[in-house]
Amino acid sequence: MRPKNSLNLKRSITSTNELTKQSPWRILVVDDEVDVHSVTQLILDDVKFKNRSIEILSAYSAADARKLLAIEKNIAVILLDVVMESDDAGLQLVKFIRDELQDKNIRIILRTGQPGQAPEESVIVDYDINDYKAKSELTAQKLFTTVITSLRAYEAMISLDTHIASLSKNREGLEKIIASTDTLFQVNSMTEFASGVLTQISSFLGCQPDGILCIEELLDADSMNETPHCVMKIIAAAGYYSECLSYVLDKLCKHKEIEQLVLRAMRERKNYFDEKYAVLYLETNDQKATVVLLNNGRTIDENDQKLLAVFTSKISIALANAVNYQKMISFEEAATTDFLTGLNNRRQLLRLGIPLVASAHRNQDISFAVAMLDIDFFKRVNDTYGHDIGDLVLKEVSLLLQQRFRASDIVSRYGGEEFCVIATQLNKVNAFKLFDDFRDALAHKTITLLTGENLKITMSIGVTMLLRHTLDDMVADADHLLYKAKENGRNCVVISA
DSSP states (O other): OOOTTOOSEEEOOOOTTOOOOSOOEEEEEEOSOHHHHHHHHHHHTTOEETTEEEEEEEESSHHHHHHHHHHOOOEEEEEEOSOSSSTTHHHHHHHIIIIISOOOSSEEEEEESOGGGSOHHHHHHHSOOSEEEEGGGOOHHHHHHHHHHHHHHHHHHHHHHHHHHHHHHHHHHHHHHHHHHHHHHTOOSHHHHHHHHHHHHHHHHTSOOOEEEEEEEEEOOOSSOSSOEEEEEEEEEEGGGGGGTTOBTTTTOOOGGGHHHHHHHHHHTSOEEOSSEEEEEEOOSSSSOEEEEEEOSSOOOHHHHHHHHHHHHHHHHHHHHHHHHHHHHHHHHHHHBOTTTOSBOHHHHHHHHHHHHHHHHHOTTOOEEEEEEEETTHHHHHHHHOHHHHHHHHHHHHHHHHHHSOTTSEEEEEETTEEEEEEESOOHHHHHHHHHHHHHHHHTOEEEOTTSOEEEOOEEEEEEOOOOSSHHHHHHHHHHHHHHHHHTTSSOEEEOO
């Protein structure tokens, strides 16, 4: 029976010569006989299993055990009496543990002083227990053996649960990786890609997107550096670091604490983690280093670090894809764009215009105008102000061309101070108005030089709408009309009859 003046719930004190720093194995003794608790404590007091001692928890009734189980965690084994406050109190506690608490790991050893009250065969079949012992047969040696066997089984169950949880987490993580990298593979722009990386990694880690993405850039020599040198430029920034976009990491960016972390990842060419930051190195075939830094505010566990290694390898492939696309676009732009003005070059004019002429020959409903435009007295500008001002004039004229003509029109720099425009779906009246409006807008434009001097520019324009056999023929016609405009005093439009 329960001792007088005893508490319903009692935790015994573990041995004072406890050496291990690991938490002890927890065993709950549920029995209404005080001697059972004392003897169990005596037998198991100095027992250690895998360098962990044993801690005994005591409950003197099934009701007490329910209360204790509701607040105490990580109990490995229960030594459970059957007959206590009722004949089946112990058996009902088994159902409570398995069905209500849903604890399938705890090892339950039923030990009873009245085997006839709960026959072993029916109890083993009907109740989810792990062993059945009569108190009379449970000697010190057998108790030791039973407890150690149960602890080993409990450890295996916990290990299995941990492994399953890890597999589940890995599966969820891999699903996130697949979904995230699928999104990134659809992005071609480097700017969009960089922003997408910060968003996807933050989502993967479950944190706010407070971070940067840096890419190594080679800067030309300047007054501060006699030779070209590499810097880390921030091409994406979010959250706390959003103001650092486009900064060079070691100059304008005020967050000096992250500079060494980025440089370390770049130098060692691998990921780095601490209690606050995740720094990810993205490997590409390109020689430029790319580093992602996120302030996630916590230490990332080993499992997530492994998943991030997979993630970064996938991101690196997507990064290479974006880099290659960017190069392709750059090569395409270099081949088709005038480097000074950003307009189509002569090659692109022919590439777009020749099919238009061919279509017009097949379909009489297609009409278009080809115009040649020349800046008046441009040589005088270069001779008076220098070629830098001449380039400025070319850029200002090109900007106005882009603003005044339609998206469907083909606007190009033909060479030197000459421009060519192909304007589609126009009759003669509308064509003249379109080009004369541009001429007038340019004539009223003032270009202010650094010296404070104002410069006025005009253009002479020749326009043909006569469909010829080739585009070159139409350009020649427009050029002939341009010279007529020059002869008529410049700053005017001459259009074919």
